[in-house]
Amino acid sequence: MHSPTPARARISVIGAGPGGLTCARVLQRHGIAVTVYDRDPGRDVRDQGGTLDLHADNGQHALAAAGLLDAFHRLARPEGQEMRQYDPAGTLVQHHVPRPADRVKPEIDRGELRDLLLDSLHPGTVQWGHRLVAVGGPPRGPRLLHFADGTTVESDLVIGADGAGSRVRPTLSPARPAYTGVSFLEGWFADVDERHPEIAALVGPGSAAAADGDRGLFAQRNGGNRIRVYIIQRLSPDWITASGLTSDDTLGIRGRLSTAYAHWSPVMRKLLTDNDGRYVHRPIFALPVPHTWAPDPTVTLLGDAAHLMPPLGVGVNLALLDGSELALALAGATTVDEALRTYEQAMLPRSVRTATLLDGAAEHLLSADVPDFGEEMAGMGEGPA
Structure with a gap:
């Protein structure tokens, strides 16, 4: 199958997390159709987790590409950048207080960020209640998405934004967290x-x-x-x-x-x-370090599906950057295959460098x-x- 132009491709994002939603938002800003499939039955069925600090050089950069940076700053909490370190006796041993105008990495609740992204998408973009079981179809496409309810969807590009337990990842890599x-x-x-x-x-x-x-x-x-x-x-x-x-x-x-x-x-x-x-x-x-895969013209990964690391402040920031860069590559390419190569040539070395630095860092x-x-x-x- 010849790789289609992004404007004519049936693009499926698996996972309505920050990375997948950012990808969908930037695609729509460039007039490219996309559908997001998520396993949850609705947007409000579970707690979305704690607060995030979005960095100016990756997470905020991605939100700028999505046209949402000003809205983010209206919701964010710059005072959340304050950090305190105690010893077990409760003695304060280190205290970082941000400058009043500091916007390097302000905090935002994960749920607020997700709502900001969801509300920016065209109505019906996210299809709730679609738990992916497997990706089938020939290697050069079209791919066939198999969902738990027995339904299937044909797609020219499958973007795995489905986190640590990704069901898209096995199509590209045998690696497991x-x-x-x-x-x-x-x-x-x-x-x-x-x-x-x-x-x-x-x-x-x-x-x-x-x-x-x-x-x-x-x-x-x-x-x-x-x-x-x-x-x-x-x-x-x-x-x-x-x-x-x-x-x-x-x-x-x-x-x-x-x-x-x-x-x-x-x-x-x-x-x-x-x-x-x-x-x-x-x-x-x-995920093991390094985690890479051979180019595939119909499937790619972003965020934790691509480079799950210890929680040291990079996960969502890299997912947002991945999503925006993938969407921009698709907007600027003549074929989907060309866009995926452009995206992965930048994303994979970056994620390997970061994962190498954080390997074992949970300790x-x-x-x-x-x-x-x-x-x-x-x-x-x-x-x-």
């Missing part, structure tokens, strides 16, 4: 200024971190007077069931955390045990050393990707 050895346990605090004033004062308007070499925590202020805390431990991925607990056994998990962090100060332990409601377990996985989240409040620590505001 591997456990990093580090697990997050996520907790929430609501109405923090009124109900949890001590915790609100500890975290401040941005983020706070502490670690002792074997365990750590990272807390981030979200919009709506909320705080999320990520409790970081070096454990097996099945540690909850191995401990004789279930994910719904909040009191049992709290008891285990109280024992593991017994030498931390009472105020620091409140971040671990005074949360509202249950915990969410998030074992941290990463840094447990380090008791006081960090340099530069790119690495400031980027942690993104939270689990």
Whole structure:
């Protein structure tokens, strides 16, 4: 099959996350039709996660290509760039306060960013309730998307923006994410200024971190007077069931955390045990480094589907940049095949460089050393990707 022109191609984005939605938005700005398929039955069926810091040289650059940078800055929280580092005794050992006009990496709730992107698309662009099972069809197309409800869709270009457990990735690569050895346990605090004033004062308007070499925590202020805390431990991925607990056994998990962090100060332990409601377990996985694939004229990947890394502030920023660059390559190419080669020649080396730098870096989240409040620590505001 001859590779079609992007304007005539049937383009399918799998996954309505920030990267896939950015790709769709930039494509539509250039008059190119696209459909996004997402497994969720609707846009509001689940929590979208914590806050993100979007960097001026990648995430914000992508939003500028999408025509949404000004809208982003109206929603963003520049004060969220503030960072505090504590020791386990609760002593403040490092404090970074952003300048009043600093827009290098302001924070925005992940849900607000997603809504901004969704609302920018043509009505009906996102087809909800479409859980992809597999990508079929001949290597040179057209591809056939097989969904869990038994329906199929023919496509000239399949863009895998479907995250860590991508169902598109096996079409290009046998690689699978591997456990990093580090697990997050996520907790929430609501109405923090009124109900949890001590915790609100500890975290401040941005983020706070502490670690002792074997365990750590990272807390981030979200919009709506909320705080999320990520409790970081070096454990097996099945540690909850191995401990004789279930994910719904909040009191049992709290008891285990109280024992593991017994030498931390009472105020620091409140971040671990005074949360509202249950915990969410998030074992941290990463793709092997380097992760590349041979060019395919009908399929490509972006974001975590292409380069899943530890959550150190790059995941969503790179996904947004991937999505915008792929869309711009399609807008400027004569064929889909040409566009994919242009995109991957830039994206793959960039992601390999970044993944190499972050390979094994999940361990840094447990380090008791006081960090340099530069790119690495400031980027942690993104939270689990």
